[in-house]
Amino acid sequence: VLTQSPATLSLSPGERATLSCRASQSVSSDLAWYQQKPGQALRLLIYDASNRATGISGRFSGSGSGTDFTLTISSLEPEDFAVYYCLQRKVSISFGQGTRLEMK
């Protein structure tokens, strides 16, 4: 089971966002992060915990291993306000419940 926190994060453009994903048991580094916007396909941001997917801005970074993971957006742009999910496939397949990043 993956638990994301916070459920909602209210920040302003230019601020730093830190999103957390905690696994109930170790998933090593086998964790991915996604961005979801209304009406758009989900976009892979980070795979294997810390590797940016093709075409993803350098302001997105992932860290962590085992049970605790973090997605950091260094300086928020208006297009970054969305819902973010983590995913693991180490123990069956499960997603976190999501973090809504909203503009303050």
Next chain:
Amino acid sequence: EVHLVESGGGLVQPGGSLRLSCAASGFSFSRYSMNWVRQAPGKGLEWISYISGSSRFIYYENSVKGRFTISRDNARDSLYLQMNSLRDEDTAVYYCARDPPQCGEGSCLSGFDQWGQGTLVTVSS
């Protein structure tokens, strides 16, 4: 450019059936394992089924096992989900999602790398 386009969603009564399709383009479809993932209205994401490139390996999430059937036609670059005995709780947007190229047949630890935009299935009387 990779494209995944789902179709076949709609309104169906409880106990009814529906067949979803996912048309793939921009990559060598037969070389990739594929998945179906769903999202109930206002809820999070739930993986429901996997099929390997050759169709040799097929997996289901427990809540759909015995009711849903995943299949593919590599000659048509298409993925399918046959949904029978539909329930209210199957109401969701259904997405097809591709396994990344580094994954082999039957197992993968990496996240899905390409997604479609989804098709809405509503189960209601």
